[in-house]
Amino acid sequence: MIGLRSTRRQFVATAAATASASVFPRPLLAQGAQPRIVVVGGGFAGATAARFLKRGDPRLDVTLVEPNPIFAACPFTNEVIVGLRDMRAQLFGYDRIAAEGVAVVHQAATAVDGQARGVTLGDGTKLAYERLVLAPGSDLRFDALPGYDEAAAERMPHAWKAGDQTLLLRRQLEAMEDGGTVVMALPALPYRCPPASYERASLIAHYLKTRKPRSKLVVLDAKDTFSMQRLFENAWQELYPNLEWVPVSSGGNPTGVDTAAMTVSSDFDTYKAAVANIIPPQKAGHAAELAGVADRTGWCPVDPVTFESRLVPGIHVLGDAAIAGAVPKSAFSANAAAKICAAVVVRLLRGDAPAAPKFVNTCYSLAAPDYGFSIAGVYQPVNGQWLEVEGAGGISPVDAPRAFRSQEAKFANAWFNTITSEIFG
Amino acid sequence: MKARHALVTAVMACAGVIQAVAAEEAPPGAASCTGCHAASVNVDTSVPRLAGQDASALVSAMQAFRGGQRPATVMDRIAKGFSDDEIKAIAAWFATQR
Numbered sequence: 001m002i003g004l005r006s007t008r009r010q011f012v013a014t015a016a017a018t019a020s021a022s023v024f025p026r027p028l029l030a031q032g033a034q035p036r037i038v039v040v041g042g043g044f045a046g047a048t049a050a051r052f053l054k055r056g057d058p059r060l061d062v063t064l065v066e067p068n069p070i071f072a073a074c075p076f077t078n079e080v081i082v083g084l085r086d087m088r089a090q091l092f093g094y095d096r097i098a099a100e101g102v103a104v105v106h107q108a109a110t111a112v113d114g115q116a117r118g119v120t121l122g123d124g125t126k127l128a129y130e131r132l133v134l135a136p137g138s139d140l141r142f143d144a145l146p147g148y149d150e151a152a153a154e155r156m157p158h159a160w161k162a163g164d165q166t167l168l169l170r171r172q173l174e175a176m177e178d179g180g181t182v183v184m185a186l187p188a189l190p191y192r193c194p195p196a197s198y199e200r201a202s203l204i205a206h207y208l209k210t211r212k213p214r215s216k217l218v219v220l221d222a223k224d225t226f227s228m229q230r231l232f233e234n235a236w237q238e239l240y241p242n243l244e245w246v247p248v249s250s251g252g253n254p255t256g257v258d259t260a261a262m263t264v265s266s267d268f269d270t271y272k273a274a275v276a277n278i279i280p281p282q283k284a285g286h287a288a289e290l291a292g293v294a295d296r297t298g299w300c301p302v303d304p305v306t307f308e309s310r311l312v313p314g315i316h317v318l319g320d321a322a323i324a325g326a327v328p329k330s331a332f333s334a335n336a337a338a339k340i341c342a343a344v345v346v347r348l349l350r351g352d353a354p355a356a357p358k359f360v361n362t363c364y365s366l367a368a369p370d371y372g373f374s375i376a377g378v379y380q381p382v383n384g385q386w387l388e389v390e391g392a393g394g395i396s397p398v399d400a401p402r403a404f405r406s407q408e409a410k411f412a413n414a415w416f417n418t419i420t421s422e423i424f425g
Numbered sequence: 426m427k428a429r430h431a432l433v434t435a436v437m438a439c440a441g442v443i444q445a446v447a448a449e450e451a452p453p454g455a456a457s458c459t460g461c462h463a464a465s466v467n468v469d470t471s472v473p474r475l476a477g478q479d480a481s482a483l484v485s486a487m488q489a490f491r492g493g494q495r496p497a498t499v500m501d502r503i504a505k506g507f508s509d510d511e512i513k514a515i516a517a518w519f520a521t522q523r
Contacts, residue, residue, distance in 0.1 A: 055448045332460050339456035346450075355450075358511070360457035360503055376499050378454075378506025392506030396498065408498050411461070414470035418463040425465060 027351020028130060034061050035349050038119050038129040040109045040287050042066025042094060044073075045319030045334035046135030047423045050102045052342035053133070058101065060346070063127055065119065067108040069093065071424065072162035074193070075331050076416055078200045081159060081170045082207035084369055090162055092424035112291035114312035131314055131345050134293060134300075135338070136285025138192045138320040138329070141298075144281040145185070146256035155259040156276040159200075160192065172275045173207060179214040180274025183264045185254035187281040188222040190299065192320045192329045195227045195375070197279055199365040202232065204277075205240035206368050215274075216242045220252045220266045227328070228365060228375050228395050235367035254278070284321035291315055299323045304381035305354050307341040316341050325386035327379050333361040335419055356381065358389075364412030371402070372409030449521070452514035454507060464522070476522035483516035484509075 028035040037060050039050040050064040071092045079085035098104045107121035112132070119127045140158055142149045148156070159169040173182070182204055186197045201219045208215045217240075224247045226232075236243050246252030251268025257278060264271050264278070283298030293300045293309040300317040301310040304325065309315045318341055319334040327333050336359040344354045358380045366372050377393035379386045396408060462475045475483065489495035491504035507515070 056450070335460055336457040339451070343450050343456070356453060358453040358506075360454065360460075360506070362461065362499055362503070374499050376502045378503060380453075389506040392502060392504075394502050404498065410471065411498060414468075414472050415461050417469050418472065419460050421463060421465050421468045422459055425467070 027349065029057060029059070029346070029349040029351075034059050035130040036061045036063070036128060037131050037133065037345065038063050038065060038127050039133040039135065040065045040112070040119060041135035041137060041285065041319070042068070042071055042104075043135060043137050043319060043334070044331040044419070044423065045137075045338045046133065047071065047094070047097060048335045048338035049133045049135060049318060049342050050104075051097050051100060051423065052339050053345060054101050056342050056346040057349075060349070061103075062101070063103040063105060064094070064097065065105050065107060065109050065121065065127070066094070067106055067122070069106050072166075073331070073416075073420060074160075074162045074196070076413075077159070077162045077166045078196060078203045078366070079369070080166050081200065082173065082203045083170065084203070087167060090166075092420055094424070096425060097423075109287050109290060112287065112315075114291055114293075114315055117314055129314075130349065131316065132291070133316045133318060133341065133345070134287055134291055134309075134321065135318040135334070136287035136321050138282045139285050141281045141283055144187075145254060145278065147259065148257050148278055148280050152257060152259045153278070155262075156257055156264075156273075156278045158279055159277060160279050160282075169275070169277055173204070176212065176215065176274045178212040180212070181272065182208065182215065182217045182275045182277070183271045183273035184217065184219045184277045184279070185257070185264055186219065186221045186223065186279050187254075190329065191279070191282040193331070193363075194328070195363055195365045198226060198228070198232045199367070200277070201243060201245070202235060202240065202365075202367040203369075205236070205243040208242050209240060213242075216244065218271055219243065219245045220254045220264060220271070221245060221247050222253045223247065224249050227363075228373060230398050231373045231395055232365070232367060234398065235371060239368060239371075282320075284317075288317065288321050293317055294321070295323075297323070304384065304386045305357060306344050306348070307337065316345065325379075326377070326388045327361060327386045328363065328377075330361055330363050331419065332363060332415070333359070335423065336360060362415070364408060364415060366409055366412060367405075370409050371405045372407075372412045373400075373405060374408055374411075449518070452511070452518050454511055455515040455518050458515070458519070475519040478516075478519060480513075480516040480520040483519060484512055487512045487516070 039046050054062045073090045094104045111120035157165045157169040159165045205217050253267045256265045284294045288294040300321050302317050302322045307316040320329040340357045362376045364374045373396035375395045378389040487504050490500040
C-alpha cells in the first residue's frame with residue numbers, strides 16, 4: 001500500500017511540476033492524489049480539525065492521533081468540582097468522528113520528524129504526512145512553582161486538566177470541615193482559559209457559602225488585572241463576602257507550596273490551607289516540543305492566516321499551544337480556528353491561495369449557577385498577527401439586571417451542548 | 426502523447442469530483458457561528474439554528490444587532506465586527522446549508 005502510494009505521489013509530483021507554475025509546489029488534491037493529513041491531539045482543536053478536514057474534502061486521508069479513547073472536556077468542570085454537575089456530562093468518544101471516515105488511532109505521538117514529514121507512535125507505527133496538524137493543548141509546568149511537582153498535585157490538585165484531578169479537588173472540598181480555608185494560586189499570563197480560574201473561585205465561594213458557611217476562600221494571584229474583572233468583582237461583592245482576592249500588587253504572587261505543612265506562600269505571607277488548588281504556569285503540550293515548534297516562551301509561533309508553524313514548515317499548530325496574538329486560549333477559539341485551518345489546508349493541497357480569515361471568540365463564565373456573563377471578540381490577521389476588530393466585542397454590560405445574567409448562564413450551557421455536538425456528536 | 430491525453434482527462438475528471446463531493450467553504454467569519462448556533466437539529470439549546478434560514482432575514486437581524494435596534498446579550502457585540510458585505514456573504518452561505 002505504502003509503496004503504491006509513494007509511486008503515485010512521485011508521479012503526481014512530476015505531473016504537477018510540469019502542469020503548474022503555482023507558488024505552492026505540490027497541489028496534490030488538484031492532481032487527484034489522496035494526501036495524508038495527521039492530526040495530533042483530540043481535544044477541541046484537534047478533533048474539530050480532523051472532522052472538518054474530512055468534510056472539507058472527503059478524499060483526504062485523515063488520521064487523528066489521540067491516546068485517550070474518551071475525551072474529558074474542561075469547560076464546566078468547575079461545576080463538577082463544586083458538585084453541581086456530573087463528570088459524565090464532560091465525557092465524549094470519537095466514534096462519530098471515525099464514522100465520518102477519520103482514522104482514529106489511540107496512541108501517543110512519541111516523535112515528530114518535520115523534515116521527513118513523519119510521526120512515530122507509541123507502538124512504533126510510523127505515519128507519513130503531507131500536512132501535520134498539531135493540537136497538543138497545554139501542559140502544566142512542574143518546574144515553575146517551588147514545591148509544586150507532579151507528586152504535589154496529588155495533595156494540592158491543579159484540576160486544570162479534566163479527569164481524575166477534577167474529581168480529586170471535588171472530594172477534597174466535600175471532605176473539608178466547615179471552617180477550613182481554601183487557597184487558590186493563579187499564575188501570570190499566558191495560560192489556558194484564564195477566565196475559568198475566576199469562574200472557579202466564584203463557584204468555590206458559592207459552594208462554601210451554601211455548604212461550608214464558616215469557611216473562606218483566599219485567591220493568590222500573580223496578576224493585578226484579568227478578563228471580565230469588573231463583572232467578577234461586582235458579583236463577588238454582591239454574593240461572596242467569603243472570597244478574598246489578593247492581587248500581585250498586594251503581595252498575592254504565589255511563590256511556593258509545602259504539601260507536608262499544607263501551606264501556600266506568596267510574596268508577603270504564608271497561608272495554611274485545608275484545601276489548596278494550585279494552577280501552575282503552563283506551556284504548549286509535549287508534542288510541540290517533540291516537533292520543535294515551540295519557541296523559548298514554551299508556546300508555538302504561527303502564521304495567522306494558515307496557522308502554519310513559523311519554525312517548522314508543513315506543521316499547523318492549533319488550540320492552546322499556539323501563540324495567536326490577541327486571541328484567548330479558549331475552547332471556543334480552538335474550535336473556530338480549527339475550522340478555518342481545515343479549510344486552509346484543503347486550499348493549500350489544491351494549490352489555491354489561502355483566504356484571509358476572520359473569526360469570533362465568545363467565552364462565558366459563571367459567577368453562580370444562574371449568574372453568567374461573557375466576553376466576545378472578533379479577530380482578523382493584521383501585519384502577521386491576530387488582532388481584535390476595533391469597536392466590536394467586549395464584555396457583558398456591567399449594570400445588567402439579574403435576568404440578563406440568568407439568560408447568559410443558559411446560553412453558556414447551550415454553548416457547551418452545541419460545540420461538543422459539532423465536534424463529537 | 427496518448428499518455429498525456431489520458432492524464433489531462435483524469436485531472437479534469439478529478440476536478441469534477443472535487444466540485445461534487447467537497448463541502449463548500451464557509452465565507453470569512455461564518456465558521457465561528459456554529460460554536461453557538463447548532464448545525465445539528467439534535468442539540469438541546471434555545472439559540473436559533475442559522476442553517477437553512479432566509480438570507481435576507483439573517484442580514485436584517487445582523488444589521489439590527491449591529492445598530493442596537495434588536496435586543497441582545499452578545500450578538501450586538503459580535504455584529505459590530507462585520508461589514509455589510511461580510512454579513513451578506515455569511516447569510517447567503519447559511520441559507521444554502523441544511
